[in-house]
């Protein structure tokens with residue numbers, strides 16, 4: 001089995017729900033398995049996730065997995081600091097080019113419909129590009145991308161969670177999360193051959 005890393009941070013649960021859907025998409029591909037990991041909170045007023053969620057990610061997870069799905073909530077239009085801090089600790093991998101050539105995709109969730117999904121997704125790609133990872137987008141061959149009235153972008157799956165962070169994941173958003181995981185796994189396995 002080839003492992004694909006689903007690395008996310010979630011304080012309210014939206015990203016966790018999305019990560020499970022992305023993992024579902026990965027596991028629909030024969031030979032692929034999702035490895036779920038999270039990162040620890042930084043600020044004291046953040047809700048911790050790992051106590052009831054997956055283990056904290058280690059650098060070895062990035063190295064051992066064939067590809068990466070990275071999920072972050074939008075924080076002021078950007079990636080959440082706990083995930084950014086994790087990437088800031090990957091310098092040794094970068095020096096060795098350990099992730100160069102591996103496929104990666106990104107997904108996010110926002111409180112406002114126009115609160116920065118695209119800016120967050122694009123900024124999440126920057127450390128991945130520095131590592132030499134191959135960005136896997138979400139093409140318009142997925143019909144939900146044109147049909148969605150909430151989240152979903154060609155840069156990666158997204159979810160409009162509402163001000164209270166409690167909007168359910170819509171059918172279109174769900175389909176796009178699953179499609180993204182499936183596409184990542186298919187491409188990772190092709191590249192590995």
Ligand SMILES: Cc1cc2nc3c(=O)[nH]c(=O)nc-3n(C[C@H](O)[C@H](O)[C@H](O)COP(=O)(O)O)c2cc1C
Nearest residue numbers: 010011012013014015073076077110111112115161
């Ligand atoms: C400090 C902070 C900053 C945020 N910044 C934004 C923002 O710029 N735009 C937006 O639409 N939502 C923003 N949000 C809302 C979250 O992105 C949104 O609730 C997301 O769904 C949270 O994901 P989670 O439930 O996985 O933690 C912010 C939330 C917090 C706590």
